[in-house]
Amino acid sequence: MDVTPDRSQTRLDHYVDRYAARTAGMTASEIRALFAVASRPEVVSLAGGMPNISGLPLDVVGGAISDLVAHHGAVAMQYGSGQGVPELREQITDVMRLEGIEAHPDDVVVTVGSQQAVDLVTRIFIDPGDVVLCEAPSYVGALGVFKAYQADVVHVEMDAEGLVPAALRQAIASVKASGRRIKFLYTIPNFHNPAGVTLAAHRRAEILDICTSEGVLILEDNPYGLLGFDRDPLRALRADEADGVIYLGSFSKTFAPGFRVGWALAPHPVREKLVLAQESATLCPPQFSQMAVSAYLANHDWQGQIKQFREMYRERRDAMIGALDDLMPDGCEWNVPDGGFYVWLTLPPGIDAKAMLPRAVTARVAYVPGTAFFADGFGSRAMRLSFCYPTPERIREGVRRLAGVLEAEIELRATFGAAAPDRPLQAYQGYDGPGSDLS
Amino acid sequence: MDVTPDRSQTRLDHYVDRYAARTAGMTASEIRALFAVASRPEVVSLAGGMPNISGLPLDVVGGAISDLVAHHGAVAMQYGSGQGVPELREQITDVMRLEGIEAHPDDVVVTVGSQQAVDLVTRIFIDPGDVVLCEAPSYVGALGVFKAYQADVVHVEMDAEGLVPAALRQAIASVKASGRRIKFLYTIPNFHNPAGVTLAAHRRAEILDICTSEGVLILEDNPYGLLGFDRDPLRALRADEADGVIYLGSFSKTFAPGFRVGWALAPHPVREKLVLAQESATLCPPQFSQMAVSAYLANHDWQGQIKQFREMYRERRDAMIGALDDLMPDGCEWNVPDGGFYVWLTLPPGIDAKAMLPRAVTARVAYVPGTAFFADGFGSRAMRLSFCYPTPERIREGVRRLAGVLEAEIELRATFGAAAPDRPLQAYQGYDGPGSDLS
Numbered sequence: 001m002d003v004t005p006d007r008s009q010t011r012l013d014h015y016v017d018r019y020a021a022r023t024a025g026m027t028a029s030e031i032r033a034l035f036a037v038a039s040r041p042e043v044v045s046l047a048g049g050m051p052n053i054s055g056l057p058l059d060v061v062g063g064a065i066s067d068l069v070a071h072h073g074a075v076a077m078q079y080g081s082g083q084g085v086p087e088l089r090e091q092i093t094d095v096m097r098l099e100g101i102e103a104h105p106d107d108v109v110v111t112v113g114s115q116q117a118v119d120l121v122t123r124i125f126i127d128p129g130d131v132v133l134c135e136a137p138s139y140v141g142a143l144g145v146f147k148a149y150q151a152d153v154v155h156v157e158m159d160a161e162g163l164v165p166a167a168l169r170q171a172i173a174s175v176k177a178s179g180r181r182i183k184f185l186y187t188i189p190n191f192h193n194p195a196g197v198t199l200a201a202h203r204r205a206e207i208l209d210i211c212t213s214e215g216v217l218i219l220e221d222n223p224y225g226l227l228g229f230d231r232d233p234l235r236a237l238r239a240d241e242a243d244g245v246i247y248l249g250s251f252s253k254t255f256a257p258g259f260r261v262g263w264a265l266a267p268h269p270v271r272e273k274l275v276l277a278q279e280s281a282t283l284c285p286p287q288f289s290q291m292a293v294s295a296y297l298a299n300h301d302w303q304g305q306i307k308q309f310r311e312m313y314r315e316r317r318d319a320m321i322g323a324l325d326d327l328m329p330d331g332c333e334w335n336v337p338d339g340g341f342y343v344w345l346t347l348p349p350g351i352d353a354k355a356m357l358p359r360a361v362t363a364r365v366a367y368v369p370g371t372a373f374f375a376d377g378f379g380s381r382a383m384r385l386s387f388c389y390p391t392p393e394r395i396r397e398g399v400r401r402l403a404g405v406l407e408a409e410i411e412l413r414a415t416f417g418a419a420a421p422d423r424p425l426q427a428y429q430g431y432d433g434p435g436s437d438l439s
Numbered sequence: 440m441d442v443t444p445d446r447s448q449t450r451l452d453h454y455v456d457r458y459a460a461r462t463a464g465m466t467a468s469e470i471r472a473l474f475a476v477a478s479r480p481e482v483v484s485l486a487g488g489m490p491n492i493s494g495l496p497l498d499v500v501g502g503a504i505s506d507l508v509a510h511h512g513a514v515a516m517q518y519g520s521g522q523g524v525p526e527l528r529e530q531i532t533d534v535m536r537l538e539g540i541e542a543h544p545d546d547v548v549v550t551v552g553s554q555q556a557v558d559l560v561t562r563i564f565i566d567p568g569d570v571v572l573c574e575a576p577s578y579v580g581a582l583g584v585f586k587a588y589q590a591d592v593v594h595v596e597m598d599a600e601g602l603v604p605a606a607l608r609q610a611i612a613s614v615k616a617s618g619r620r621i622k623f624l625y626t627i628p629n630f631h632n633p634a635g636v637t638l639a640a641h642r643r644a645e646i647l648d649i650c651t652s653e654g655v656l657i658l659e660d661n662p663y664g665l666l667g668f669d670r671d672p673l674r675a676l677r678a679d680e681a682d683g684v685i686y687l688g689s690f691s692k693t694f695a696p697g698f699r700v701g702w703a704l705a706p707h708p709v710r711e712k713l714v715l716a717q718e719s720a721t722l723c724p725p726q727f728s729q730m731a732v733s734a735y736l737a738n739h740d741w742q743g744q745i746k747q748f749r750e751m752y753r754e755r756r757d758a759m760i761g762a763l764d765d766l767m768p769d770g771c772e773w774n775v776p777d778g779g780f781y782v783w784l785t786l787p788p789g790i791d792a793k794a795m796l797p798r799a800v801t802a803r804v805a806y807v808p809g810t811a812f813f814a815d816g817f818g819s820r821a822m823r824l825s826f827c828y829p830t831p832e833r834i835r836e837g838v839r840r841l842a843g844v845l846e847a848e849i850e851l852r853a854t855f856g857a858a859a860p861d862r863p864l865q866a867y868q869g870y871d872g873p874g875s876d877l878s
Contacts, residue, residue: 012708013708014708015706015708018564018622018656019563019564019712020562020564020565020566020569021566022562022563023563023712023716026563026712026715026716026719027715028715050517050518051517053516053517056512056513056516058508058513059509061508061512061516062505062508062509062512065505065508066501066504066505069497069501069504070497070498070501073495073500073501074492074497077492077500077695077696077697078490078492078695078696078697079489079691079697080697112551112721112724113721113722115720115721115722116721119719119720119721123459123461123587124461124462124465125457125458125459125462126459127459127460127461130459141719141722144718144719145719148716148719183457217454256516256517257516257517257726258514258515258516258517258519258725258726258727259725259727259728260721260722260723260724260725260726260727260728267454269451269452269454269455270454273458273462273465276465276466276467277462277587279583280465280558280580280583280584280587281554281555281558281720282552282555282558282699283552283554283580283699284699285551285699286551286697286698286699286725286728287696287697287699288697288698288727288728288731289699289725289727
């Protein structure tokens with residue numbers, strides 16, 4: 001038997017008739033296809049969402065982990081509980097207190113990054129055809145999960161102050177009128193990925209009121225909440241509504257993603273289901289990772305470290321906004337995020353960010369086209385630019401290259417017109433993402 | 440708003456109407472309910488499947504991980520690829536070569552323990568109502584996954600030489616005649632959990648022939664294959680059939696479970712789906728864990744370590760078999776496993792292992808009732824005893840306590856008869872697990 005697979009031959013997938021129906025919804029994201037390209041050193045990647053962890057004190061982390069192995073190795077390397085390490089769950093409640101959340105460690109479930117929390121929540125709530133409400137645009141990784149569980153995503157408009165309450169009411173009414181079931185609203189209230197906007201404090205009570213009165217559970221995904229540039233964190237939605245909100249947090253952006261430690265804080269009965277789902281999915285999240293994160297939190301000024309991260313990201317945000325101001329051609333619009341990793345850029349009418357991407361990569365700059373963040377093909381005139389990973393100098397160089405590509409695109413268009421009929425401008429309910437009114 | 444949940448009140452689950460249909464299949468396993476009890480120090484637990492990792496060289500592990508943080512910390516703590524760390528996948532092919540598998544690292548997907556591999560394979564193949572063929576009995580954690588994805592489990596008889604080929608043919612014919620779709624055969628060929636038996640070498644080709652000619656994919660789960668007591672590993676099923684077998688491996692029993700590093704080796708198109716499923720489930724498996732395992736493999740005589748584990752587990756197996764021989768009342772039967780962690784014990788007619796468990800725990804010994812390992816309620820006259828974790832002295836003490844409970848049970852039954860009519864003996868196709876003909 002030939003054990004060296006013939007790559008060309010195996011491209012023919014004779015399993016194709018055997019996969020589950022859900023597997024058709026698992027497709028490579030536009031971000032994933034970019035990873036290979038963007039990792040070439042000559043390309044300035046404004047595409048990825050990798051945090052810059054070069055500021056972490058490796059000696060402190062290394063020391064804490066050495067001590068962990070030496071003194072608790074037999075526990076750290078053993079199986080643990082499906083819910084997660086109790087001491088870490090206690091520390092997680094301390095972290096959440098910074099956003100006004102008073103929670104009991106019993107209601108926390110540790111997950112393999114908050115991505116797995118999205119997966120487990122979706123697993124326990126979504127039957128095929130159920131509706132998930134999402135901001136427009138929304139996080140590509142969550143949209144991928146919803147698609148894999150055969151949910152119908154209904155996008156809800158955002159503006160410069162985040163999710164628009166009136167649009168939310170309208171979306172709920174419209175879905176209910178269609179006879180479909182809304183299972184939850186998925187929202188990233190702080191420093192939104194990809195839109196960069198934050199749900200205004202005065203809107204939070206209104207969003208909670210709408211969801212409570214309509215019986216819509218909220219899935220509050222908050223990986224960036226502690227990474228504000230100019231102020232203390234806003235109160236989480238969960239801080240004011242314990243029963244109708246599942247809150248997701250992560251150490252990926254405030255410490256490091258390589259441990260894959262995130263969590264869900266859920267109402268008690270939901271928490272029980274999540275633990276069962278976690279046991280089925282992995283038996284237990286990695287004990288070693290959890291205890292490493294716990295040791296870091298116990299032995300290091302982690303809040304001071306977050307402060308350093310905030311300053312570093314603010315400098316990069318400034319570099320990106322400064323470069324956009326200086327270099328972008330007329331007709332581009334963008335927002336100025338006050339935290340997190342991302343700027344949402346809207347292009348002049350007639351320019352398609354996805355179609356332009358190969359030319360951008362040829363010019364050695366990468367971004368994520370806006371369509372990645374919509375379940376329904378909208379967002380073609382927008383792109384996400386991330387300022388988290390490259391240095392300020394590289395960010396400026398990346399924006400310079402991007403501006404060059406855009407200018408050529410605009411000029412080409414002015415000379416020859418569009419190759420294909422323009423998509424309806426602002427096609428998404430008069431709307432192509434929240435950036436356009438924020439420049 | 441009251442943020443301190445009232446535990447009694449929240450037991451009323453008002454989310455009950457909102458869960459997905461699959462969530463009804465997520466229930467606490469009998470093993471899980473036991474964990475709390477069995478962890479009390481006065482109880483001898485013959486229930487758990489925790490490996491005994493006290494022999495691991497903590498200085499070597501600590502040193503390797505310190506070096507990892509110092510020299511590669513920025514990579515180890517960062518996001519990685521959904522498929523897993525390339526160097527580790529290369530090392531995994533070295534591990535699999537010990538069982539005759541020649542594989543390419545491109546076809547390996549790293550998972551969060553092999554439990555997650557079972558989950559991801561099931562996710563991409565199983566629609567509700569699809570059939571999974573499983574040995575009788577089968578691994579409780581895999582049965583839980585199949586149930587959570589709403590598969591129909593059809594058990595296939597085993598004997599002292601493992602899965603019975605004629606029974607497999609019959610099961611396939613019977614499922615096909617019923618019009619249902621078989622998606623795969625889930626099998627643990629070596630040192631079976633819970634049955635302790637190994638698929639005989641001469642049967643492997645026959646099982647492969649049947650599955651190939653009937654178009655049944657094989658999911659070969661092999662966490663214990665390198666832990667034989669008396670001989671080198673048998674050739675894996677995957678070693679002789681690259682296209683029709685998905686092979687699952689794990690470092691949990693040959694190194695340590697706390698890193699949660701397992702893997703799937705899959706035909707190329709299936710591998711692509713598994714990577715997409717992994718990205719959706721976790722973005723990527725923990726980079727730090729993977730690099731820690733990789734550093735351990737690179738810096739330590741891991742095969743020598745496995746040899747030590749084999750000797751230690753053999754001593755414990757001998758302690759358990761010796762104690763069973765010396766102490767068990769007449770009418771009990773068990774097998775003598777030549778590797779792995781488990782003995783399958785069949786009780787005298789009329790004794791129900793699950794009903795007896797509370798009395799056993801009162802006598803400070805725990806086991807897992809046989810019913811946990813069947814999807815259909817069989818196995819009531821059997822139990823799994825594990826010899827992996829307690830010391831030989833504790834194993835003997837545990838068996839002594841168990842024998843006392845059993846003797847009282849037998850005596851009670853002789854005096855008063857059964858409280859309820861006996862279940863049909865050997866009800867499962869004339870069969871209650873493979874232990875009964877192996878004592």
